[in-house]
Amino acid sequence: xxxxxxxxxxxxxxxxxxxxxxxxxxxxxxxxxxxxxxxxxxxxxxxxxxxxxxxxxxxxxxxxxxxxxxxxxxxxxxxxxxxxxxxxxxxxxxxxxxxxxxxxxxxxxxxxxxxxxxxxxxxxxxxxxxxxxxxxxxxxxxxxxxxxxxxxxxxxxxxxxxxxxxxxxxxxxxxxxxxxxxxxxxxxxxxxxxxxxxxxxxxxxxxxxxxxxxxxxxxxxxxxxxxxxxxxxxxxxx
Numbered sequence: 268x269x270x271x272x273x274x275x276x277x278x279x280x281x282x283x284x285x286x287x288x289x290x291x292x293x294x295x296x297x298x299x300x301x302x303x304x305x306x307x308x309x310x311x312x313x314x315x316x317x318x319x320x321x322x323x324x325x326x327x328x329x330x331x332x333x334x335x336x337x338x339x340x341x342x343x344x345x346x347x348x349x350x351x352x353x354x355x356x357x358x359x360x361x362x363x364x365x366x367x368x369x370x371x372x373x374x375x376x377x378x379x380x381x382x383x384x385x386x387x388x389x390x391x392x393x394x395x396x397x398x399x400x401x402x403x404x405x406x407x408x409x410x411x412x413x414x415x416x417x418x419x420x421x422x423x424x425x426x427x428x429x430x431x432x433x434x435x436x437x438x439x440x441x442x443x444x445x446x447x448x449x450x451x452x453x454x455x456x457x458x459x460x461x462x463x464x465x466x467x468x469x470x471x472x473x474x475x476x477x478x479x480x481x482x483x484x485x486x487x488x489x490x491x492x493x494x495x496x497x498x499x500x501x502x503x504x505x
Contacts (some may be wrong), residue, residue, distance in 0.1 A: 268353040292409065292470055300406075302477035306359065307484055313360055314367030314485075321371025322378075339366040346482065355478040363485055373493065377453050377500055386503050390496040397455075398462060398488055404465040412467035415460055422457050426450065448501055454494035461487045 292300070321331070340364045349355040379381040405412070429450055465483045468474040474483075 269318065270380040289460055292406075293351070294470065295475065296470055296472055299475055299477050302478040303469060304394060305482065306356070306412055306477060308360055309372045310363040310481060310485055311488065314363040314370075314391055314489075317364045317367030318370040318374060322373075322375050325375070326368060326371040328372050331372045334369040338362050338369070342482065346478075351476045359478055359482055359485075362482065366485075373496070377496060380500070380503070382503055383500075384431045386495065386499050387389040388472075389499050393495045393499075394488060394492040397459060397491060401459060401462045402466050405463055405470055410467065411468055411471050413471070413473065415464045419457065419460050419464055422453070422460070426453055426457060429453075444501075448498060451494040451497040451501075454490055455498070458487045458491040462491075 271336075341358055346355060346358050346362065349358050374387060377386050380386065404410075429446075433450060435445055462484070465474070465480065465487065469480050474480045
């Protein structure tokens with residue numbers, strides 16, 4: 268799972284600037300929302316194109332891992348320094364493009380199953396439904412979900428440690444199928460909470476940088492999709 272700590276950490280100290288729940292969205296927040304969703308749509312499309320390229324050329328798992336590590340390096344080391352300039356947009360596209368490339372081997376694996384195409388489409392549809400439903404709820408109610416920050420950060424740390432433990436166990440041939448499914452289910456719940464949290468930050472004035480907001484929401488969608496894909500693939504006939 269891709270790291271989400273930067274989004275939670277940046278939220279600390281920003282809650283005082285938020286409007287009361289139920290109040291109308293300010294002009295500034297509306298502008299951030301518009302820019303965020305525009306950039307998010309563009310980066311999701313670009314990521315999908317890069318995933319298609321990765322599938323077409325048969326990108327290997329090793330190259331996929333390198334793409335993921337490169338994306339993390341951009342988020343940790345480059346994006347914080349460029350988020351307030353136009354260069355940040357290029358970094359976001361590079362970041363989402365690398366993650367799109369990294370999806371190639373995973374998608375090819377599922378598409379090789381008898382009902383793999385159906386599984387992938389169900390994961391895509393489920394991701395879209397969850398994101399649109401949760402985002403729509405926040406946009407409609409303007410509810411402040413800042414209280415979730417601490418719990419989400421703690422949950423993220425638990426999931427990261429568990430994922431590392433599962434990887435190490437897998438290297439030694441330990442069967443962890445049930446644990447892996449439980450981990451994917453936890454990621455689905457965690458990313459759903461982050462969608463509420465990050466959308467609420469924008470609506471209530473806690474996040475005013477649309478580049479950082481786009482990155483946070485993209486990571487929510489990316490991790491939600493891969494976790495749903497794992498769960499649906501496991502419970503399919505194959």
